Amino acid sequence: MRFLLIFLLSGYTFWVTAQTAVGDYKSGFQRQGNVFTFSNTNAEVKLEFCTPSMLRIRSSWDQNFEDNEPWMVVQYDWPTLEIQATEAEDHFLLETEKLSVRVNKAPFTIDIATSDGQLLSSETLADHTGGGFQQEEGVLCRKQLMPDEHFFGFGERMDFMDQRGKTVSLNVGRGEGRPHIIGAYNILEANYCPVPFFMSTRGYGIFLHNAYATEWDMGKSSADAYTFKAEGGELDYYFLYGPDFPAILDQYTDLTGKSPLLPLFALGLQVGTYSGGTWGYEELTSTQYVIALARKFRELGIPVDVLHLDSTWRIFGDTGGKGATTFEWRPTFDNPEAMFDSLYAMHYNMIGLHIRPRFDNGNTLNLLAQAQQKGYVYPEENNPGEFVNFFDTAAVNWWWENGAMKVASIGARFFKTDEGSAFGRKANESDKVGPTGEKIRRLHNLFPLAYAKAPYEKFAKYNATRGVSTQGISMRGVSTRGMNHTREGYAGIQRYPFIFAGDWPSEWQYFAPVIKAGLNIGLSGVGYWAHCMGGFEHKADPELYIRWCQFGLLSPIAHLFGMDHPGYKEPWHYGEEAQRIFKKYDQLRYRLLPYLYSHAYEMYQTGMPLMRALVLAYQDDPNTYDIADQYLLGSHMMICPVTTKGAQTRVVYLPEGTWINYWTGQPYEGKQYLNVVTPLDTMPIFIKGGAIIPMRPVVNYISEPTADTITLAIYPKGTSSFTLYDDDGKSLAYQQDTFAITQIVCRENKGQVQVDIQAPKGKYKLPERSYQLQIHRDTAPAAVNIAGKNLQKVTSQRILERASTGQGWYYDQDQQLLYVSLGSSRQGLQVNIQ
Numbered sequence: 152m153r154f155l156l157i158f159l160l161s162g163y164t165f166w167v168t169a170q171t172a173v174g175d176y177k178s179g180f181q182r183q184g185n186v187f188t189f190s191n192t193n194a195e196v197k198l199e200f201c202t203p204s205m206l207r208i209r210s211s212w213d214q215n216f217e218d219n220e221p222w223m224v225v226q227y228d229w230p231t232l233e234i235q236a237t238e239a240e241d242h243f244l245l246e247t248e249k250l251s252v253r254v255n256k257a258p259f260t261i262d263i264a265t266s267d268g269q270l271l272s273s274e275t276l277a278d279h280t281g282g283g284f285q286q287e288e289g290v291l292c293r294k295q296l297m298p299d300e301h302f303f304g305f306g307e308r309m310d311f312m313d314q315r316g317k318t319v320s321l322n323v324g325r326g327e328g329r330p331h332i333i334g335a336y337n338i339l340e341a342n343y344c345p346v347p348f349f350m351s352t353r354g355y356g357i358f359l360h361n362a363y364a365t366e367w368d369m370g371k372s373s374a375d376a377y378t379f380k381a382e383g384g385e386l387d388y389y390f391l392y393g394p395d396f397p398a399i400l401d402q403y404t405d406l407t408g409k410s411p412l413l414p415l416f417a418l419g420l421q422v423g424t425y426s427g428g429t430w431g432y433e434e435l436t437s438t439q440y441v442i443a444l445a446r447k448f449r450e451l452g453i454p455v456d457v458l459h460l461d462s463t464w465r466i467f468g469d470t471g472g473k474g475a476t477t478f479e480w481r482p483t484f485d486n487p488e489a490m491f492d493s494l495y496a497m498h499y500n501m502i503g504l505h506i507r508p509r510f511d512n513g514n515t516l517n518l519l520a521q522a523q524q525k526g527y528v529y530p531e532e533n534n535p536g537e538f539v540n541f542f543d544t545a546a547v548n549w550w551w552e553n554g555a556m557k558v559a560s561i562g563a564r565f566f567k568t569d570e571g572s573a574f575g576r577k578a579n580e581s582d583k584v585g586p587t588g589e590k591i592r593r594l595h596n597l598f599p600l601a602y603a604k605a606p607y608e609k610f611a612k613y614n615a616t617r618g619v620s621t622q623g624i625s626m627r628g629v630s631t632r633g634m635n636h637t638r639e640g641y642a643g644i645q646r647y648p649f650i651f652a653g654d655w656p657s658e659w660q661y662f663a664p665v666i667k668a669g670l671n672i673g674l675s676g677v678g679y680w681a682h683c684m685g686g687f688e689h690k691a692d693p694e695l696y697i698r699w700c701q702f703g704l705l706s707p708i709a710h711l712f713g714m715d716h717p718g719y720k721e722p723w724h725y726g727e728e729a730q731r732i733f734k735k736y737d738q739l740r741y742r743l744l745p746y747l748y749s750h751a752y753e754m755y756q757t758g759m760p761l762m763r764a765l766v767l768a769y770q771d772d773p774n775t776y777d778i779a780d781q782y783l784l785g786s787h788m789m790i791c792p793v794t795t796k797g798a799q800t801r802v803v804y805l806p807e808g809t810w811i812n813y814w815t816g817q818p819y820e821g822k823q824y825l826n827v828v829t830p831l832d833t834m835p836i837f838i839k840g841g842a843i844i845p846m847r848p849v850v851n852y853i854s855e856p857t858a859d860t861i862t863l864a865i866y867p868k869g870t871s872s873f874t875l876y877d878d879d880g881k882s883l884a885y886q887q888d889t890f891a892i893t894q895i896v897c898r899e900n901k902g903q904v905q906v907d908i909q910a911p912k913g914k915y916k917l918p919e920r921s922y923q924l925q926i927h928r929d930t931a932p933a934a935v936n937i938a939g940k941n942l943q944k945v946t947s948q949r950i951l952e953r954a955s956t957g958q959g960w961y962y963d964q965d966q967q968l969l970y971v972s973l974g975s976s977r978q979g980l981q982v983n984i985q
Contacts, residue, residue, distance in 0.1 A: 169287055170284040170286050171194075171212060171285045171286075172193060172282060173196060173258070173282055173284075174191040174194065174258065174259060175191060175257040175258055176189055176190075176254075176259050177190050177191055180238065180243065182236060185200040185231060186198070187199075187254075189243075189254065189259065191259045194210050194212045195214045196208070196211075196259065197210075197216065198245065198252065198254070199229075200234055200245075200247060201389070202229065202232070202249075202402065203232060203248045203249040203250065204247070204249040204250060204392040204393075205406075206250070206252065206390050207360075207387070210283040210285075210290070210385070210386040211385060217384070217385050220362070220597075222597045222600045222643060223360060223407055223597070223600070223641065223643045224360060224406055224407055225407060225408045226406060232247060233247070233248070234246065234247055235247075241256050241257070243256075247266070249265070249266055249392055250264070250266060250392055251265065251266055251268065252264075259282060260273075260274035260282040261274050261282070262274060262275055263390060265354075265394075271353055271354060272294055272295070272351075272355055274292075274295065276293070276295055276375065277375075280376070281293050281294060283386045285386075288382060288383065289363065289380055289382045289383050290361075290380060290383075290384065290385065290386035291379065291381075292379055292386060293376050293377070293378045294376065296315075296369075296373070296374065297353055299352070299353070300315065300351050300352060300353050301351070301352045301773075302314045302315055302349045302351055302369050303674045303764070303766060304346065304350050304356070304674045304675045305319050305321065305345065305346060305348070305349055305367065305671065305675065306342075306346035306348075306640075306641075306671065306672060306677075307341070307342075307343050307344040307345070307640075307650070307652065307668045307672040308667070308668065308671040309339075309341045309665070309667055309668045310341075310664075310667075311667075311777075312667065312671065312764065312766070312776065312777055312778070312779050313776045313777055314349070314367070314369045315370055316370045317369055317370075317371055318367065318368050318372075319366070319367040320364070320365075320367075321342065321347055321365045321367070322342055322345065322364035322576070322595070323342055323343070323344075323571070323576070323595060323596050323599060323640075323641060324342045324343075324572045324576050324577075324578075325341065325342070325343060325572060325578070325653060327340070335654070336655070336656060338661070338664045341664075341668070342572075343572070343638055343639050343640070343650075343653040344639060344640035344641065344672060345365075345596070346640075346642050346672070346675040346677070347359040347360075347361065347365050347367075347642060348403060348675055349367075350393075350396050350399050350400075352771075353394075354392060354394030354399075355390060355391060355392050355393065355399070356390075356391040356393070356399040356402075357390055358389040358391065358403060358406065359379055359387075359388045360387040360388055360389060361384045361386075361387060361388075362595075362596045362597050362641070363381040363382040363383040363384045363592055363593055364381070364382045364592070364596070365380065365381045366378075366380050367379045367380075382592065383589070383593060389403075391403060391406075395770055396770050397767065400676060400757070400758040400759060400767075401759075403676050404645065404757075404758030405758075407642050407676060408643055408645060408646040409645070409646075409755055409756070410645040410646065410648050410678050410679055410751075410754050410755060410758075411632065411633075411648050411755060412878075413632060413634060413649065413679060413751065414631075414634065414881050415853055415880030416456040416501065416853040416880070417456070417501070417634055417649075418708070418744055418747050418751065419455065419740070419744070419852070419853055420453075420454055420456060420457070420704075420740070421457040421459070421636075421708065421710045422444075422448070422457070422710075422712065422721075423458075423459045423710070423712030424440075424441060424444055424459075424712075424719060425461050425462075425463050425714060425716070425719060426438075426440050426441050426460050426463055426484075427717075428463055428716070429463060429714045429716045429719075430462075430463070430714070432463075432716050433483075435483075436463050436481055436484065437483045437484065437485075438483075438487060438490040441458075441460065441494070442493050444721070445494050445497050446497065451723070451730070452851060453733070453734050453851075454850060454852065455499070455737075455851075455852065456499065456500045456501070456852050457499065457500060457501045457502075457503070458494060458499050458503075459503035459504065459505065459565075459636065460502075460503070460504050460505065461505040461567070461712070461714075462474055462505045462507075462569070463481070464481065464484065464487075464504055465478065465479060465480060465504075466513045469511075470511055470512055470537075471509045471511030471512075471519055473580065474507050474570070475507055475509040475511035475519075475537060476506045476507050476508075477511045477513035477516055477518065478516060478555070478557045478558060479514060479515060479516045479557075487558075488561040490562075491561055491563070492562065495562070498852040498855065499852070500852065500854065501564045501565060502562060502563060503564060503566055503567055503636065504558055504566060504567070505566070505569055506566050506567070506568060506606075507570045507581075508568070508570060508573070508574065509537040509538050509573075509583065510522050510537055510539060510554070511537070516557070518554050522549065522550075523535040523536065525549065527543070527545070527546035527550065528540060528546075529574070529585070530586065531586045532586070532587060538573075538586065538598075539602075541598065541601035541602045541605050542594070550605065551606075551609045555606065555609065559610065559613055564610060565606065565610050565633070565635055566610070567635075567637070568599075568602050568635060568637040569638050570639075571599035571602045571638060571639035571640075572638075574591070574594070574595055575587060575595035576595055597641065599639035599640050599641055600640065600641055600643055600644060600647070602639075603635050603640070603644060603647035604646070606635050607634070607635040607646075608633060610633050610635070611631055611632060611633030611883075614633075615630050615631045630882060630883040631881055631882060631883065632882070632883060634648070634649075635648065635649070636649060636681075636710075638651060638653055640677065644677060645679070648679050649679030649681060649707075649708050650672070650677060650680055650681070651681040651682055651710060652665050652669065652681070652682035653687075654683075654687045655686055655687055655688075656686050656687065656689050657689040657690065657691035657692075657695065657699075657713065657715065658686065659695055659796050661686060662695065662702075662792075662794050663779065663794040665682050666702065666779060666782075666792060667779040669762050669782075670764040670782055671764075672760075673760030673761075673762050673763060673764060673767070673782075674764055674767060676758055676760075678707060678751075678754040678758070678760030678761050678762070679708055680708060681707065681708035681709070682703060682706065683710060683711075683713055683720070684696075684700045684702075684709070684710065684711045684720060685700060685725075686713065686720075687713050687714060688714055688715065690715040691713075691720070693725045693729055694831065695796065696722075696725045697725070697728070697733075697832075698792065698834070700722070700733050701732070701793075701834040702790070702792040702834065704733075704736040704737050704740045705736065705784055705788075705790050705834075706762060707760065707762050709737075709740055722734070728831070735832065736834075738849045741849050741850060742847060742848070742849055743846060744847055744853075745845040745846060745847050745861060745875060746785055746788075746844050746845050746846065747761065747784075747785065748876060749845065749874060751876075752876040752885075753874075755885075762784060763782055763783040764778070764779075764782055765778050765781060765782065765789075766778075767783075768783060768786075768806070769806045769807065772806055772822075774804055778804055780794055786839075787838060787839045787841075787843075787844060787866075788813075788838060788844070789805075789836065789837040790834070791803050791827070791836065793829045793834060799828065799829060799830075800826050800827060800828050800829055801827055801829050802825070802826055803824070803826075803835055804823075804824050804825075805821040805824075805825055805837065807821045808821045808839055808840055808841075808868075809839070809868055810837040810838065810840065811837065811838045811839075811866050812835070812837060813835075813836035813837060813838050814835075814836065816966065816967055816968075818840070838864075838866050839866070840867075841866060841867070841868035841897070842866045843863055843865050843866075843871060843872065843873035843895050843897055844863070844865075845861050845873065845895075846862045847861060859920045860920070860921045860922070861875070861921070861922050861923070862922075862925060863906070863923070863924050863925065864927075865897055865924060865925065865926045865927065867904050867927070867928065869899060869900075870896070871896070872894065872896045872897070873894075873895045874892055875892070875894075876891075876892060877890060877891040877892075877911070877917055878891070878915050879915065888913070889915050890913050890914070891912065891913040891914075891915040891916070892911065892913050893908065893909060893917075894912075896909075903983075904926065904983075904984040906926075906980075906982040906984070907980075907982075908922060908973075908980040908981075908982075910977065910979040917977075919975050919977065921973065921974055921975040922973045922974075922980065923970070923973065924969070924970070924971035924973065924982065925969070926968070926969040926971065926984065927968060928967065928969055929967050932960070932962065932969060932984045932985055933985045934984075935969075935971055935984050936982070936985075937958070937973065937982055942958050942960050942971070943959040944959070944960055944961070945960070945961050947961060948963065952972070954972060956974065957972060957973075957974030958973060959971075959972050969984065
């Protein structure tokens with residue numbers, strides 16, 4: 152057994168931690184397919200190559216390896232690989248086409264390099280403290296910290312981007328202690344969605360496949376090493392080689408699951424409401440309030456598609472603690488089924504309800520008592536428990552049939568699953584802890600996954616029976632996409648499929664950290680992410696409200712919700728200017744839906760998030776490492792929220808390339824910092840040179856009839872392309888390749904521009920579609936033609952819109968914009984601009 156002495160100089164105290172290393176290699180080297188087993192003096196180690204660039208490393212000090220779990224990882228079976236294995240006197244060498252893994256014998260440590268010999272990761276430390284260890288409580292691994300190495304990921308972190316030199320604690324929870332300002336409002340303790348995964352700028356990632364609470368010392372205690380440890384379980388981690396971050400994310404999400412496609416309308420505005428009365432005002436709730444709210448959005452022409460009713464729709468029982476779920480409506484909701492009918496008649500595409508994972512008894516429904524009798528709640532010390540046992544299929548089925556169906560059968564189509572952190576850990580909202588004990592320590596971080604999975608899958612199946620229509624075609628019996636809106640998560644939560652940032656007050660001090668949370672969770676494999684625009688609690692400063700909503704409406708999921716009675720964050724409560732600006736950015740979002748939806752499909756394929764930290768695209772640019780208030784929305788739009796009260800300007804960093812100010816059209820070369828003017832109605836947006844951004848006409852809701860016209864905003868720069876994705880927007884047919892892909896290519900050379908819109912390919916049949924081009928250029932063209940045929944030049948944009956042939960062009964000198972109308976065509980189009 153090896154002992155490490157760690158001295159704490161402050162106060163001249165010290166402590167001794169007993170750690171048992173893997174030891175030295177003894178014998179028994181074995182290979183079975185992709186798995187290599189090594190017997191050592193203290194532990195057995197298995198190395199499994201999943202792909203040529205991904206391997207799983209497991210250590211067991213009792214020679215018993217745990218069974219594969221179903222919650223975090225979705226793929227355990229991998230095809231047999233070509234791996235060359237050789238043995239030398241002091242090491243083994245395992246080589247694939249991507250990696251060279253050196254297994255040192257004494258002490259047993261693992262060094263990983265690229266196939267051409269570039270060292271990526273090493274456990275060879277001068278003091279022989281590298282490699283895997285078992286502690287009195289838990290397991291750990293220590294690796295060499297390279298001088299040029301920086302670390303990103305770890306889930307929905309609100310503290311830092313680059314975690315080099317920091318310590319990170321990962322265990323699901325919102326921050327403990329009251330008053331809230333030093334407890335639940337502590338951004339250092341925020342752990343709504345921790346993910347035990349990071350990516351290193353050296354070109355690799357590590358996923359610690361362990362559900363216990365984990366600690367990560369990323370160079371704080373030592374300038375030469377970093378350590379990750381878990382409070383229990385097995386030392387089981389995956390090493391993923393990129394070398395670029397997108398390639399690492401692709402592999403990580405192959406392992407833990409790709410985000411499914413949300414329904415198209417879910418990318419529109421989503422609004423939450425307390426139905427007129429939040430905590431302490433429950434008697435003010437009513438069906439009439441909800442209908443009036445929905446109608447007002449429609450009357451004001453503010454596009455919106457999804458509405459959810461938060462916690463006060465239901466009775467709070469007396470047994471299960473504050474806010475537990477009874478599935479029984481408050482008496483103030485006199486006819487909830489008619490309410491649902493009215494909302495759907497106003498073309499709201501999906502209505503959902505807030506729930507918590509604990510049963511309670513209502514006035515007429517005694518679900519808690521029944522579930523306890525049947526054993527469908529998780530037992531607690533000295534009582535039968537209140538938490539639905541979402542790990543048990545029978546319990547989930549009973550919860551659905553006897554609880555969820557009470558509301559699903561009359562119109563609810565999804566849930567907002569709240570308070571997943573209270574299973575085995577105190578939740579501030581209700582002072583609930585739930586079950587405790589050694590087994591619960593392992594299940595605590597997995598509970599949010601099981602909790603979100605249940606309604607996501609159940610509603611997806613049930614909604615298919617309702618005959619939801621799309622494009623006038625009945626979808627009855629057709630598999631539909633689920634949707635679940637959840638607060639807590641862990642590795643794999645992206646499958647169920649979107650998460651929101653939690654309950655952060657409407658204060659300037661929380662605005663920037665919320666942006667950081669979205670960037671970090673995107674770097675951790677979770678691409679659908681939301682937050683409460685304007686903050687959750689307290690009435691917001693109108694300026695903060697406007698700035699936060701600008702950001703929110705260009706976030707992956709646009710979610711408007713708050714508990715500041717009686718305002719609840721609707722824009723008209725913040726003045727005419729706030730309402731005007733909100734509508735401006737909401738309409739921009741709806742115009743951008745083809746761009747966002749195409750990137751959502753890219754995320755489904757590759758794991759690339761919609762909201763991308765600059766380091767994700769510019770990994771080799773150290774200037775991007777600490778930028779937490781700018782991000783790429785998709786591949787070509789850089790969004791720069793204004794997070795300082797009263798700011799008239801803000802500094803923006805432009806990475807390599809050419810960038811165009813979206814509002815002014817002014818181009819700038821990259822690799823520089825820029826001071827940008829920021830009037831209240833303007834959030835800086837920059838477009839990358841070469842961008843092709845597809846847009847659609849503004850609608851009040853996704854299914855509103857409109858001409859199928861796609862406008863392509865083009866910023867020519869060399870040769871660039873965009874893949875426009877289309878499907879029915881609701882069904883799972885896309886998983887059987889029923890979609891359409893339209894490839895768009897722009898070639899620019901010395902002022903000559905060619906735009907090639909290829910004919911759509913795929914099983915999904917697009918309706919007749921028209922295309923318009925908006926090409927940014929500083930001079931008028933001499934001619935514009937399609938396949939050699941010159942288009943007519945007109946004298947105004949209005950005349951162009953009214954052209955009887957549907958074709959023509961107009962150049963606006965003031966805007967330096969070329970407008971080209973191409974008319975409709977099911978065939979490919981090639982436009983030449985001279």
